[in-house]
Amino acid sequence: MSHGYQFVGWNRQKKLYDLTLLGAVLSYLLLFIVGSIVLHPDAVIDMIILRALGTCAFVLLHVILAIGPLARLDRRWLPLLYNRRHMGVTMFTLALLHGLLSLLTYHGFGDTHPLVSLFTSNTRYDSLSQFPFQPLGFFALILLFLMAATSHDFWLATLTPPIWKTLHMGVYVAYGLLLGHVGFGFLQTETHPALFGLLAAGCLTLLALHLAAAGKETKLDTQDGFQQDGEGYLKLCEVLEIPNNRGRMFFVGGDRIAVFRYDGRVSAISNACQHQNGPLGEGRVIDGLVTCPWHGFQYDPATGASPPPFTEKVPTFNLKVLNGSVWVHPNPNPPGTYVNPGLVEEPGHA
Amino acid sequence: MFEQLVNWIFVAVGGYLALGLGFAVVFVLRGVRELDPTARERASVGFRLAILPASTVFWPLLLRRWLSGQHEPPEECSPHRCAACSASCEQKDVV
Incomplete structure (x- = not known):
C-alpha cells in the first residue's frame, strides 16, 4: 500500500x-x-x-x-x-x-x-x-x-x-x-x-x-454447476458457510472471486490483490476492511477500493442474499464500484 | 573460435549495459517521477538507488514509455478487470 x-x-x-x-x-x-x-x-x-x-x-x-x-x-x-x-x-x-x-x-x-x-x-x-x-x-x-x-x-x-x-x-x-x-x-x-x-x-x-x-x-478452480436464476445470479453457498470476518473463494467469470461475511453483511470482490495478486479470499476482515494475507493491503468490501490516501481498487460483484443463500452475478463491475452488501439473516431472527 | 564467440557476446552485453547505465542514471534522477505518480509523491534516494540496477537492464522499455509520454504505469489485465473494462466501455459507447 x-x-x-x-x-x-x-x-x-x-x-x-x-x-x-x-x-x-x-x-x-x-x-x-x-x-x-x-x-x-x-x-x-x-x-x-x-x-x-x-x-x-x-x-x-x-x-x-x-x-x-x-x-x-x-x-x-x-x-x-x-x-x-x-x-x-x-x-x-x-x-x-x-x-x-x-x-x-x-x-x-x-x-x-x-x-x-x-x-x-x-x-x-x-x-x-x-x-x-x-x-x-x-x-x-x-x-x-x-x-x-x-x-x-x-x-x-x-x-x-x-x-x-x-x-x-x-x-x-x-x-x-x-x-x-x-x-x-x-x-x-x-x-x-x-x-x-x-x-x-x-x-x-x-x-x-x-x-x-x-x-x-x-x-x-474446477468448481462447476452453480445453480443460476433468471437474472443470471449464481448460487454459491449458504451465508453461514462463510466464517464471520472471513472469506470464501469461488471460480466465477473466468477467475476467482472472494465472498466475505462481516458485520451482518456479505460482499463479493475479485480475489486478486492489486499489489501482487495475493489471494484476498484467504485474508480476514480487519476494522471493516478486507486485508490481503500476503502484505496487508486493504480494501473496502463494498467498493473494492483501498481507503484514502491509497488508490488500489479491485472489481466488485453484484450480490444478493435469499433465504440464507449467497447469489452472485458473474459479471464484474469496474474496480472500485460500490455494490449494496447482502444482509445476513442471523439465526434466531424472524 | 568458441573463445572469440564468447568474447563478442560479452562485448555486446557490456555495450548494452553501458548504454543502460547511462540511461538509468538520468532516469532515476528525472524520468521516474514522470512515469509513475507514486514516485511523484515521494522518491527517496534509497529508492532511486534500488531501482538503478534493473533500470540498467530494462532501459529500452523505460525509454519507450518515457518517450511516449506515459504518466501512469500500465493497467493490469486480469479476466475480471478486462471483463469489467469492456462492459463499461460498451456502456459508454451506448451512451
Whole structure:
C-alpha cells in the first residue's frame, strides 16, 4: 500500500523478520566455517568460505521455494511469506559473493578475461563426470539478479503483477540450473553418497509440496454447476458457510472471486490483490476492511477500493442474499464500484 | 573460435549495459517521477538507488514509455478487470 516510494517500507514486523533472517544466515555461515576447520584442518580457508556461501544460498533457496506451497497448505506459514522478497535478495547476495569468490579463485589469475575463462576453460559438455558446472551457476546468478533487482514495488507497478510474477517464476529455472551446478560440482569434487541424498531429498520435498498445493488449487478452480436464476445470479453457498470476518473463494467469470461475511453483511470482490495478486479470499476482515494475507493491503468490501490516501481498487460483484443463500452475478463491475452488501439473516431472527 | 564467440557476446552485453547505465542514471534522477505518480509523491534516494540496477537492464522499455509520454504505469489485465473494462466501455459507447 504505497504512498510515495522509499528504499524499504520498514515496520516492526519487517525489522523482526530481517533480524531473524540475518541471525540465521550468520549462524549457518559461522557453524559451517568453524565445523569445516575442525573436521578438515588441512582445508584452504578460501574454499571453506566459498562453500559456506554457496550452500547457505542453496539452502535458503529451498526455504524460499517451500514457503509458497506451505502457506497454501497451512495458513500458519503465512508470516514467512510476508517478507519473502527480503529473503530472496539475501539469497542473491550470498550467491553473488559465492560467484565472485569462485571467479576470482578459479579464473582471476590467467591471461583470459575471467568471464570468458568461465566459459572456455572447460568445454567437456559431452562428459557427465567432467561437465562444466560453473556456467550453470553463472546463468542461475543472472536470473537471481533479475529477480532481486526487480523486487521493489516500483517494478511490480511498472511491469504489472502478471508480468512481474512471470519474471519471478524464473526462480524455478534458476533452481533447475543450480541443481545441475551443485550436482555436477559434487561429481567432480565430492563423491560422498550423503551429499547426493541431501540434494535429492531437498528436490523431492519441494516437488511433493508443490504437487500437494497444486492439487488444492486445482480443486478450487474446477468448481462447476452453480445453480443460476433468471437474472443470471449464481448460487454459491449458504451465508453461514462463510466464517464471520472471513472469506470464501469461488471460480466465477473466468477467475476467482472472494465472498466475505462481516458485520451482518456479505460482499463479493475479485480475489486478486492489486499489489501482487495475493489471494484476498484467504485474508480476514480487519476494522471493516478486507486485508490481503500476503502484505496487508486493504480494501473496502463494498467498493473494492483501498481507503484514502491509497488508490488500489479491485472489481466488485453484484450480490444478493435469499433465504440464507449467497447469489452472485458473474459479471464484474469496474474496480472500485460500490455494490449494496447482502444482509445476513442471523439465526434466531424472524 | 568458441573463445572469440564468447568474447563478442560479452562485448555486446557490456555495450548494452553501458548504454543502460547511462540511461538509468538520468532516469532515476528525472524520468521516474514522470512515469509513475507514486514516485511523484515521494522518491527517496534509497529508492532511486534500488531501482538503478534493473533500470540498467530494462532501459529500452523505460525509454519507450518515457518517450511516449506515459504518466501512469500500465493497467493490469486480469479476466475480471478486462471483463469489467469492456462492459463499461460498451456502456459508454451506448451512451
